[in-house]
Amino acid sequence: MRDLFAVVMMLGIFGLLSASFFVVMDAVDVAFTEASVGAGISTLLMLTAVTLTGRLEDGERHRPMWALVVVFITGGLLIYGTLDMPYFGSADAPIHQHVAPRYIHDSMQETGLPNIVTSVLASYRGFDTFGEVVVIFTAGMGVLALLTMGSRTGIHRVMADSIFYLMHEQHLILRILTKILIPFILLFALYVQFHGDFGPGGGFQAGVIFAAAIILYAMVFGLSTARRVINRTFFKLLSAIGVLLYGGVGVVSLLNGGNFLDYNVLADDPVAGQHLGILLIEFGVGCTVASVMVIIFFNFSGRREFP
Amino acid sequence: MDIVVNMSSGLCLLLGSFLCLSGGIGIIRFPDFYTRMHAVGVTDTLGAGMILIGLMLQNPDSLVIIKLLMILVMTIFISPVASHALAKAAFRNDLVPLSDRNEHKGGTESSNP
Amino acid sequence: MLIAATLAILVVMMMAIIRGFIGPTLYDRILAVNMFGTKTVLLISLLGFVMGRPEFLDIAIVYALINFISIIGVLHFSDSAAFGNDPHDTGSTKKES
Known part of the structure; x- marks a missing residue:
């Protein structure tokens, strides 16, 4: 298969298939992540990358x-x-x-969360997750540093506007459905974010779904329209705020006399403290992931717009 | 009463599976892109709807029924729109439908773009 | 009956994969991915019932949404000027025919 577009399509099928595999293995949270990241966002980001590099593979x-x-x-x-x-x-x-065995037997008493995966991810292995968030943040900063373009206004902007207008003039049905769907997607992202304590879900998945809604808007209504809605400085700030919120929870627990990211000391009751800490860091993770995904998408497709 | 619900649920599942299978045979056997899309697009929505209705009849829990209803509504909205957008994009990019005049497999490129 | 429906969905998924491999046009592959996504939603809902875990339905909802978004994304990029007007992927059609 020389056509990279077709390869990306097969990759999408692979993502769907491996997520079904995770479902069969009863790893619901992993399946959730694979559904939103592997099958959704990574396909879109690969496609934007393919549009930057060219569609056909070079000769061997x-x-x-x-x-x-x-x-x-x-x-x-x-x-x-x-x-x-x-x-x-x-x-x-x-x-x-x-x-x-300790996770399975004691996590309910120690953190008060029914979903063991969330308590392991956010509380027992808080350091690892902090590292992951920092990695995502660094990736976003790398894309910004390498690919960002100075905001050229003038004829290019006008041309891009008219190109998008021509392209999307005909997509009436698509635009109406998108307008109907986007509120539901955002609402569902919030549900995934805050229901992660009780069922499958959490900050990573919610952030990706949130970003997917914004990317859908940008694709159907055009990048320049989306830029008018979405303040890019705000998103850059938000990605930093997420990491800082995560780290800040750790620092607060240090100041309260515990270890770094030891949520027991955040409130009078250890279980309430765990609950508060997990909620806050999941929110931080969601902010960072969503804004980094949006930043990456906008930088990739913004480059194609002004060649 | 229980038997009636169970029977109708089984019937819906069976019908849905049959429709999905016929769509699957269609995507393999039909000669060009537009006929394949016709086979899939039509059976996808109805088959999925039938299977979801069959599942709804199986479970008395209201939360599960609401979630299934959400999936059903999304499928009913999304699937035809995706097919529509796909066909439109293919047609705009000069993928010509199979007709008597051009009998090549998989659609051919038009002479006047 | 649930098991029978699950098996039927699995067979249809196999068929979609076959169509995704043999092409021949790009839009056939997109169609296969779309069909595969819908069938995955159904498969996960059915599996949730077979295994008695109704919280699988959350994942099915995510799939239904993500599938739509990725199909729209693919069509958006296949429309864009960078790809020109060539709907055929030259590589695999040459191999096939």
Whole structure:
């Protein structure tokens, strides 16, 4: 397959398929993330990247045969290695021995959240999640630093406006449906954000869904219209505010006499403190993810608009 | 009463599966893009709706029914609009429908764009 | 009956994958992805009932929304001027025919 567009389509199918796989394995939160990130946003971002680079793959400059042989050998060795692993779901596997029983038995008393995944992600492994958020923030800053264009006004802006006007003049049905759908998508993103304590969901998924709604608006109504609605400085600020909120919760818990990101000391009651801390950091994660996704999309497609 | 609900739920599921399968056969067997899209676009909406209605009849929990209803409404709105947009985009980019005059597989490029 | 419907959906998903692979035009692939997405929504709802976990429906809702957004995105980019007016992907059609 030389056409990169078709490759991205197959990647979308792969995302959907792997999410169904996660559902079958009962990993609901992972399936949620894969649904929103793997099948949704990454397809869109890949497509914007393809429009920047060109649609057809270049000719081969090397023999792929040897690489394939190496891949097969490595894969075979890895599969051979898995033969030594304990069977799927066996009770004496190492992963079920150390911390997992504590999460399963005590997380309800310690954090008061029914969803173990959220309590592990936000409370027990708060450091890791903080690292992930910082990585996402850094990616957004990298895209800003490399791809951002000075705001050229004048003839380019007028031309882009008219191009978008021509392109979207005919999409009447699409525009009406988009107008109907966007409030529901935003509302659903908020539901995912704040329901993450009780069911599948959380800041990462909610941020991506929120960004997807804004990207949908930008695609159907044109980038310049979307720029009028969405203040880019605000989004840059928001991505920093999310990280700062996360870190700030940690600093506050330090000041209150606990460890960094130890939410027990945030309120008088440890469980209430955990609840407050998890809510706040999930909100921070949601802010950062949503704004970084919007920033990446706008920078990618803004570049194509002013070549 | 219970038997009637169960029977109708099973019937809806069966009908939905049949419609989905016929759409699947259509996407494989039909000769060009527009006929394939016709097969999929028509059966997708009705088949999904039937399966979702069948699921609704299975469960008495009101929250589950509301969620299923949301999915049903979204499918009814989204699926035809997506098909419409797809057909429009294909037609605007000069993918010519199969007709008696040009009998090539998968649509051909038009001579006058 | 739930199991039968799940199996039927799985077969249809296989068919959509086949159409996505053999093409021949770009729009066939987009159509296959769209169909695959709808069927994934159904599959996840059905699996939620088969496994007795109705919270799977949240994921199905996300799928229904995300699927629409990605299809609109794909069509938006296939319309854009950067791609020219070539609806055929030259690579795989040459291999096929």
